Amino acid sequence: MLAALNPIAFHLGPIQVHWYGIFIASAVVIAVTLAVREGKRRGIDPDDIYDMILWALPAAIIAARLYYVGFEWSYYSQHLNQIIAVWDGGIAVYGSLIGAGLVVYFFCRSRFIPVWLMLDVAAPTVIMAQGIGRWGNFMNQEAFGQVTSLSFLQGLHLPHWLIAQMFINGAYRQPTFLFESTWDILGFIFLMSLRHQKGWFKQGEIFLGYVMWYSFGRFFIEGMRTDSLMLFADIRVSQLLSVILFIGAIIIVIYRRRLGNQIPMYLDGDPFRKKAQVAKNKE
Helix, strand or coil, rough: CCCCCCCCEEEECCCEEEEHHHHHHHHHHHHHHHHHHHHHHCCCHHHHHHHHHHHHEEEEEEEEHHHHHHHCHHCCHHHCCCCCCHHCCCCHHHHHHHHHHHHHHHHHHCCCCHHHHHHHHHHHHHHHHHHHHHHHHHHHHCCCCCCEEEEEEEEEEHHHHHHHHHHCCCCCECCHHHHHHHHHHHHHHHHHCCCCCCCHHHHHCHHHHHHHHHHHHHHHHHCEEEECECCCCEHHHHHHHHHHHHHHHHHHHHHHHHHHHHHCCCHHHHHHHHHHHHHHHHH
């Protein structure tokens, strides 16, 4: 049997560079690049996106860690020195979305950018980044599922190196990181394929579509995991939050649709900024 993969990619002197961080950083770079390209089409200045990321990224990491530590306080209260050890894993996706979402809201309000439009531009790239980031969990041998058999994993036609990495604590585990990564990438393809369809989406609906897609898949995948954050003895935090977000997103879509033409279409972008950009280009 192949040995487990080393979570440390390389060393820079005394500094250990973890694969976890490489995957997260790569996901962020790709996401920002795609968001900037789409933002230009919708009338959002690239500098605004870069400025927003400078605030949103640290907020997302801090909120993700605080979210995780908060629900695992019984452990971290006895190991305070490990609270900042994010390179070993232990950040919660929903926590990062809450932290980044708050920054996006206040940043857009301060720059007079339509909040829903910015969320729409970012949503497909965010779910893509989540899909890439799950491979950091793979390298750390975390976010895995229940005990399974070697024959089950082989039946999924997985490569040997991936199966070997799923041998954790003396048993083979279901690759729930792979299930979620696959679901996220499919969501990215789905949203990217449809968002430019003329007359389909009002501003905010691509983001709400992302919320529904991600929360739906996360509910079922979370039920397969063995390392879930628990609210009470038998209630998984992420499953409860997934149900709330899925239902909430549907209600918001229905409510905003009833407002009719008061809600601009996604492809209309920010008309005021588009006019300003055209005027600037003519100078």
